[in-house]
Each structure stands twice: as C-alpha cells, then as structure tokens.
Amino acid sequence: MSKILIVAEHDGSALNISTAKCVSCAQAIGGDIDIAVLGQGIDAVAAEAAKLNGVNRVVSVSAAQLEHPLAANWAPEVAALADDYTHLLGPSTTFGKDLMPRVAALLGVNQFSDVMEVQDDGSFKRPIYAGNAIIEVRAPEGTKVVMTVRTASWSQAEAGGSADVESREASTGGAGHTRWVGLQSGGDGERPDLQSAPMVVSGGRALGSAEKFEVIYQFADKLGAAVGASRAAVDAGYVPNDMQVGQTGKIIAPDLYWAFGISGAIQHITGIKDAGTIVAVNKDAEAPIFEVADIGLVGDLFTVIPEIEEQLG
Amino acid sequence: MKILVGIKRVVDYNVRVRVLPDGSGVDTDGVKMSVNPFDEIALEEALRIKEAGNAEEVVVVSAGGDECQQQLRTGLAMGADRAIQIRTDGPIQPLAAARALLKIVEREEPGLVILGKQAIDDDNNQTGQMLAALWDRPQATFASKVVLDGDKATVTREVDAGLETIEVDLPAVITTDLRLNEPRFVKLPDIMKAKRKPLDTVEFGELGVETGPDLQIGSHSPPPQRQKGIMVDSAEALVKELKNRGLL
Numbered sequence: 101m102s103k104i105l106i107v108a109e110h111d112g113s114a115l116n117i118s119t120a121k122c123v124s125c126a127q128a129i130g131g132d133i134d135i136a137v138l139g140q141g142i143d144a145v146a147a148e149a150a151k152l153n154g155v156n157r158v159v160s161v162s163a164a165q166l167e168h169p170l171a172a173n174w175a176p177e178v179a180a181l182a183d184d185y186t187h188l189l190g191p192s193t194t195f196g197k198d199l200m201p202r203v204a205a206l207l208g209v210n211q212f213s214d215v216m217e218v219q220d221d222g223s224f225k226r227p228i229y230a231g232n233a234i235i236e237v238r239a240p241e242g243t244k245v246v247m248t249v250r251t252a253s254w255s256q257a258e259a260g261g262s263a264d265v266e267s268r269e270a271s272t273g274g275a276g277h278t279r280w281v282g283l284q285s286g287g288d289g290e291r292p293d294l295q296s297a298p299m300v301v302s303g304g305r306a307l308g309s310a311e312k313f314e315v316i317y318q319f320a321d322k323l324g325a326a327v328g329a330s331r332a333a334v335d336a337g338y339v340p341n342d343m344q345v346g347q348t349g350k351i352i353a354p355d356l357y358w359a360f361g362i363s364g365a366i367q368h369i370t371g372i373k374d375a376g377t378i379v380a381v382n383k384d385a386e387a388p389i390f391e392v393a394d395i396g397l398v399g400d401l402f403t404v405i406p407e408i409e410e411q412l413g
Numbered sequence: 414m415k416i417l418v419g420i421k422r423v424v425d426y427n428v429r430v431r432v433l434p435d436g437s438g439v440d441t442d443g444v445k446m447s448v449n450p451f452d453e454i455a456l457e458e459a460l461r462i463k464e465a466g467n468a469e470e471v472v473v474v475s476a477g478g479d480e481c482q483q484q485l486r487t488g489l490a491m492g493a494d495r496a497i498q499i500r501t502d503g504p505i506q507p508l509a510a511a512r513a514l515l516k517i518v519e520r521e522e523p524g525l526v527i528l529g530k531q532a533i534d535d536d537n538n539q540t541g542q543m544l545a546a547l548w549d550r551p552q553a554t555f556a557s558k559v560v561l562d563g564d565k566a567t568v569t570r571e572v573d574a575g576l577e578t579i580e581v582d583l584p585a586v587i588t589t590d591l592r593l594n595e596p597r598f599v600k601l602p603d604i605m606k607a608k609r610k611p612l613d614t615v616e617f618g619e620l621g622v623e624t625g626p627d628l629q630i631g632s633h634s635p636p637p638q639r640q641k642g643i644m645v646d647s648a649e650a651l652v653k654e655l656k657n658r659g660l661l
C-alpha cells in the first residue's frame with residue numbers, strides 16, 4: 101500500500117490552500133496520508149493540517165533554520181523523512197517548484213511536475229508544451245515517486261478530521277550558505293486571493309498604464325473578485341508580478357474569469373483553461389481569446405466596463 | 414570568475430504544438446527551433462555581469478544531439494566566449510541533465526551557474542534545483558534581480574506571494590524568471606564572429622554519469638477542448654447571459 105507524505109505550504113501562521121489540494125491528489129493515489137509541517141513555532145499550522153479529512157498523521161519539525169522555506173535547508177529534512185514513504189507530494193506553487201526537485205535529486209529520482217490526474221499509484225497525467233499536450237508518465241518499478249501537484253486540477257480536502265501530531269527533532273543542521281533576507285508582498289492583502297477566488301478579473305496590455313488599471317481594480321471590487329493580469333501588463337509595470345496568470349505565472353481555476361484587453365496568447369490561456377466560464381472583452385474580433393471564451397464581446401473595455409457596472413446597478 | 418549558462422534547444426514559443434495522431438509524441442517536423450527563452454535571459458544576465466567587470470568568461474553548455482550546436486552558436490553570437498556540447502543520442506530527463514552539468518561544473522569550476530527556470534517543451538522546472546542539490550550549493554530560483562557582491566549574491570525571486578529576497582554564497586545556481594532582463598538581439602557580424610569561437614563536444618557516455626531511473630513517457634493526447642462559446646453584442650446582453658447562467 102502507498103505511504104504518502106505531503107510537504108505542507110504555509111506562511112508560519114496558516115496553511116496555504118495548496119496543501120488541502122495535495123490531500124485530494126493523495127486520496128486519488130490511495131494509501132496512508134501524512135503531512136510534514138516544517139518551520140519554526142508551527143504548532144498552529146500543524147494543528148490546522150491535522151484537521152484535514154483523510155490525513156493519518158502530521159509530522160512536525162520545528163527548527164530555527166527551517167523558519168523560512170529555503171530549499172537548501174528544507175530539502176535534506178524532507179529527504180530524511182522520505183524513508184518511510186513511497187510518495188512525496190508538494191504543491192505546484194513557487195514553494196513546491198523550488199523545493200521538490202531538490203528533494204527528488206537527493207533521493208536520486210526525476211520528479212513528476214504538475215500532476216493533473218492520477219491513473220494508478222505509479223502513473224500520472226501532466227501537461228507539457230504550455231498545456232498543448234497531456235502525457236502519461238509512469239514511475240519505474242520500485243522507485244519513489246516525487247511530484248508537484250497542479251493545484252488548479254484538484255479540489256480542496258475539507259476540514260473535519262483529527263489526525264495525531266507527532267513532533268520530531270530536525271535531523272539536519274541547515275546549509276548555512278543560503279540566507280533569507282525578506283519578502284515584499286505585491287498585493288495589498290485586501291482583495292481575494294488570486295489562486296483561490298471563485299471570480300477573477302484580469303487586465304492586459306490594453307489597460308495602458310498603472311493609473312488606468314484602476315478600472316480593473318474598481319470593477320473587481322464591485323464584484324468581490326480577485327485581480328489578475330497578463331504578462332504584458334506585468335512587464336509594463338501596471339501591476340506586480342504576483343498577479344501574472346499563465347504558463348509561467350499562476351494557473352487558476354475560478355468559476356468565472358473576465359479577460360479585458362488580453363489577446364489570448366497560448367501562454368496566458370494555459371493558466372485559465374480550468375476556469376468554469378471565461379468572459380472576454382476585446383476590441384479586436386479576431387483576437388485568439390475568443391476561441392476559448394464562453395462569452396465574448398467585441399468592444400472597447402473602457403466603455404464596456406462602465407456599461408456592465410451600470411447594468412449591475 | 415567564470416559563469417556557466419545552460420542552453421536547451423526547444424520548439425519556438427510561437428509554434429502551436431500539435432499532438433501526433435497516434436499519440437506517440439508531438440509534431441516537431443519542420444517546426445522552428447530556438448534557444449529556450451529562459452536560457453536567453455540566463456545568458457543575457459551572464460553577459461551583463463561580465464560587462465560590468467564581475468566575470469571574465471561566459472561558457473554556454475547544452476546537452477543534446479548535434480542539432481543543439483545551432484543554439485550554442487546563437488549563444489556564442491549573443492556574446493558567450495565558449496561553448497560545450499554534451500552529446501546525447503536522444504532527449505535526457507532533468508536528473509540526467511543535472512548530473513551531466515555537474516560533471517562540467519567540476520571541470521570548469523564556475524563561480525555561478527545560470528539556468529532557465531523551465532524548459533518550455535517539457536515544462537519540468539527541475540534541472541537547476543537538481544544541479545544545486547547534487548553540487549550541494551545554494552539555489553536561487555525564479556530570479557528577477559541579481560546583485561553580486563564579492564563572494565555573495567543577493568537575488569530577488571518571483572514567488573506567489575510577491576518578491577522574496579535571499580542571499581547566497583558563491584558558487585551557486587541561479588534560475589531565471591521572465592523579468593530578470595530583456596535579452597539582446599544578435600547582429601549579423603556577431604554571427605560571423607561566433608563561427609570562430611570554440612565549441613567543444615564531450616560524449617555524454619564518457620562523463621561517467623547514469624541516466625536513470627527515467628520516468629516512462631507514455632501516450633500523448635491533446636488537451637480537453639473547451640466547448641465553443643457564444644458572442645454577445647452588448648454589455649446588457651452579457652450581463653443577462655451571466656445572470657441566466659447563475660454566475661452573477
């Protein structure tokens with residue numbers, strides 16, 4: 101039977117929802133599911149992880165060198181836990197993408213990146229070429245499986261369980277050659293989180309400036325939606341990098357996605373393919389975004405947005 | 414200091430990749446091939462560090478068949494001093510690429526290795542982290558800013574929560590994100606000059622590294638298609654449609 105260890109993502113005080121999504125993926129694999137919570141002073145996070153349905157046990161390792169998720173310090177610690185497990189899972193967020201390949205290398209295996217579907221305990225589906233192709237990949241017999249879980253493909257496991265929490269001493273001392281300096285968060289923290297919001301409003305290059313991007317923020321606020329952007333809007337400095345949606349930004353799956361002034365490059369589309377409904381407003385009727393939009397409207401966003409707002413009252 | 418830059422030959426990012434009808438792979442016949450965009454950014458960063466007087470030599474390295482010499486030549490035309498091809502029979506997986514790169518690192522002893530954060534063909538996003546693990550050195554992934562100071566580098570990283578800054582001792586592995594820089598264009602005279610720059614080939618088989626265990630790649634399929642949508646002609650119709658669907 102599979103023994104699965106999920107490496108929890110958290111900010112020191114609360115669990116990131118990506119962890120509950122990894123639990124769903126682990127349930128699809130089947131077997132005993134444990135969660136590793138690494139960090140410093142993480143009792144609250146460990147307790148939160150213990151409540152996720154389907155979790156067998158939480159292993160918590162608290163140490164000064166684990167305070168921030170530096171892969172160089174965390175990977176040896178995760179690898180040290182790996183003996184007891186057949187599968188090691190992390191989310192396909194920047195946290196998991198940074199950490200899990202380092203763990204895989206220490207264990208001498210390749211990683212399954214962005215797992216979107218489980219076929220059996222050793223065979224998985226994942227996207228390549230910006231989602232233009234889906235491949236089946238199988239683990240060679242008798243090897244450990246290390247993977248990142250494509251969060252947009254999985255629902256969150258619910259809270260309601262009560263797993264045991266087991267505290268362990270750190271077995272490694274920290275690399276010393278890598279030091280955490282600081283984190284500057286992009287958003288103001290007031291708006292819904294882009295990766296979990298049921299509704300997202302995004303703007304592209306068409307917005308033209310940071311000032312004009314305000315129409316997107318105001319519209320989103322009116323709807324209680326999170327705000328996203330295309331790479332072009334981020335590159336041009338209209339919005340911070342953590343708002344980029346796409347192949348190399350965030351892969352999201354809201355119920356409703358609004359794309360204003362976004363052309364629909366494949367690298368952007370790959371980030372919204374799992375959205376329930378896509379609405380596109382673009383002044384070019386030939387824009388590729390209309391090929392994937394569920395509802396399209398050809399028009400100037402600067403006139404269409406006020407009109408929609410008026411309709412909403 | 415010497416800087417080593419990894420270059421992978423990939424299908425150009427503008428190509429709409431299609432799955433072969435028999436599911437055996439994707440159609441790469443006659444398709445435009447390029448330097449992986451993140452590797453161009455990696456090379457640009459290395460060249461800027463050299464131009465700022467903080468490095469003496471920039472070496473580009475690619476593991477692949479002889480076709481990848483084209484992309485190494487592009488790297489030389491951009492301004493790299495030297496190129497190394499690790500000749501392989503077919504594509505290799507990230508762990509093998511990292512092991513092979515480690516052998517080159519041990520020979521060349523660079524102060525910095527810069528790779529792309531991901532190759533846009535397999536979208537693996539693994540090789541840099543694996544190389545750093547096997548080398549037992551720091552990794553600074555998804556870099557959007559690199560500041561060198563003696564034997565240290567301060568790197569700003571694009572993370573989901575915003576911008577994270579870490580400090581690493583050199584030597585280290587850095588992987589690039591999109592906003593680190595804008596790569597320069599190659600000029601014609603540089604292409605001519607690049608022909609005379611050294612390009613050495615080493616056989617993968619002679620490096621003494623193992624490839625396995627490789628993941629077994631099975632069938633390829635096209636992504637699920639979204640249902641064809643509708644067009645509306647006014648904001649009013651749009652809102653009505655969304656309300657009908659219970660989305661507003």
Ligand SMILES: Cc1cc2nc3c(=O)[nH]c(=O)nc-3n(C[C@H](O)[C@H](O)[C@H](O)COP(=O)(O)OP(=O)(O)OC[C@H]3O[C@@H](n4cnc5c(N)ncnc54)[C@H](O)[C@@H]3O)c2cc1C
Pocket residue numbers: 303304305306329330331332333344345346347348349350360361362363364365366367368371381382383384387399400401402426450451533
């Ligand atoms: C390696 C790589 C990775 C990438 N990763 C990503 C990624 O993760 N995410 C991403 O988004 N991109 C990514 N890109 C970039 C991508 O290829 C496109 O360049 C980018 O998505 C374009 O952004 P855009 O649609 O905002 O701009 P444009 O393509 O310039 O489109 C602007 C659109 O706005 C429309 N428009 C203009 N004015 C108005 C108006 N007043 N009202 C309505 N419509 C208007 C135009 O008709 C046009 O369709 C990547 C590229 C590469 C090479």
Ligand SMILES: Nc1ncnc2c1ncn2[C@@H]1O[C@H](COP(=O)(O)O)[C@@H](O)[C@H]1O
Pocket residue numbers: 418419420421449451452455474475476477507510527528529530531532533535536537538539540541
């Ligand atoms: N065959 C290769 N030759 C040279 N560099 C490579 C090769 N494969 C991967 N890399 C480097 O590793 C980065 C990440 O690749 P990947 O882990 O495959 O997504 C790329 O952007 C390259 O810089």
